[in-house]
Amino acid sequence: MKKNIKLATAITTCALLLFSFAGSVQAAPKYNRFAGQDRFQTSIAIARQEFQGQQVQNVILASAYSFPDALAASTLAAKQQAPIILVGTTMHDSLASLNFIKSHMTSGGTVTIVGGAAVVPRKVEDWLLNAGYTVTRLGGTDRFATDALIVKSLNVTTGSPIVIASGYDFPDALGVASIAASKGWPILLSGPNQLPQSVKDFVTSDQPSNIYIVGGTFVLHNSIQTELQSTAPNAQIQRFGGQDRFETLSQILYKFYPNPTQIYLANGFDFADALSGSTLAAQNNAPILLVDPKAGHLPAAIRDYLITLHNTGATPQVNVLGGTVGLPDWVIDRVNLRLGTGDTNTTPPTSTTSSAIQLPISN
Known part of the structure; x- marks a missing residue:
């Protein structure tokens, strides 16, 4: 009888310990x-989610x-409350x-086509016109x-903040696209050494209060x-620039999304x-x-940001843009692991801010 009582007590104690441990782990x-x-099809799936199957009055068409x-195009799409739908170089695509x-x-x-006929063909434009839509290219x-x-x-209103990004690669611009779109900030593209005249003209007339440069000194000198x-x-200039696309992105994340x-997760190489x-x-x-879908691990800068979110008590809903080829399931598993269990404390990276010139130390 005593043995049975001891056994029951031991089982109850183990169950309580297991329950207590499970309750302490964040799901x-x-x-x-x-x-x-x-x-x-992915751009269509995203549009369906964005507008919940409702009819839209505007569409942005991009290559x-x-x-x-x-x-x-992101800021324009947000302004027009339009999805960004992708097309190919042929009618079949x-x-x-x-x-x-x-x-x-x-x-x-109204369909707004961004890009010339070399990237969005005239046949697509003609099809839209024949279907009775208003088309602006x-x-x-x-x-x-x-x-x-x-x-x-x-x-945009005079004095509005602007974003400067490289016109020769996409990761830095995409990293800032959602905040630019939500705030109505234009993204102005530049070469590595010199501003295009159109950008200089816009900055001269707009006199922005804030200028955000995205990219290190290797891509934007x-x-x-x-x-x-x-x-x-009179503008306050801030550069987000790391050693690679992920470090640059992490600086944007810490600044605007604490x-x-x-x-949302996406392939950082497409x-x-x-x-x-x-x-x-x-x-x-x-x-x-x-993220890098071929690396087998999360970029260190992105991992540390996720750990910081966990350590500060944030529990964001995770959304994935694209299929398993571009973003395998292991990526989501790693993201959920960092958000759910965290890791050691991390120190957010710093970006450079200036009302006068302050040059970043590293690329």
Whole structure:
């Protein structure tokens, strides 16, 4: 009898300990994946989520394969309350996207094409016109001219903050796209050494209160910052620039998203899904976290940001942009692990801020 009592007591004690331990561990967040069979279908899946199947009055049409013309489109899409739908260089590639427009756009709605005929073909434009839609094309002689047309169409208030990003690579611009879209900030593209004349003209007339440079001095040299300070002497200039795309992104994350309720994950080496998802992220005041799907581990800078969220008590909903080829399940498992269990404390990286020139120490 005594043995039975002791055994029952031991079992009860173990059960209480297990229950207590389980209660002390924070459950890892679940996740949503917005994806299709390809980048076209993924952009459609994201649009369906963004607008919950409702009819839309505006659509932004961008190239699925050429990033430069589309980089500045996020803020325009947010302003127009429009999804970003991707098309290819042939009607066959674009068929699913055009069918989505046909079934989800109001009669006589407006389609804004970003990019010239080389990236979004005339046949697509003709199809839209024949279907009775209003079509506006913002396409210049090069990526900077197209960007200037997009920025002009935003009609921002004088003094509005602006973002300066490289026109020759996409990660830095995509990292800041959701915050720029949610705030209505134009993204102005630049070469590495010198501001395009269109950017200088805009900065001269706008006289922004804040200028955010995204990218280290390897992609946007110190001369860019010097030009900006000379053109807008009263602006506060802040550079987000790390050793790689992930460190640069982490500086943006710590600055603008210290406690997000949602996060979006995307492939950091392909622009399409992150671009399509930028307005959905902006709608939810959420960041896009770029990762390397082939690395087998999270980028250290992104991992540390997730750990910081855990340590501060944040429990964001995890959303995934794209299918398992571009973003394998192991990525989500690692993200949920860091959010759910955390790790050692980390120190947020610093960006450089200046009302006069303050040059970053490292690239």
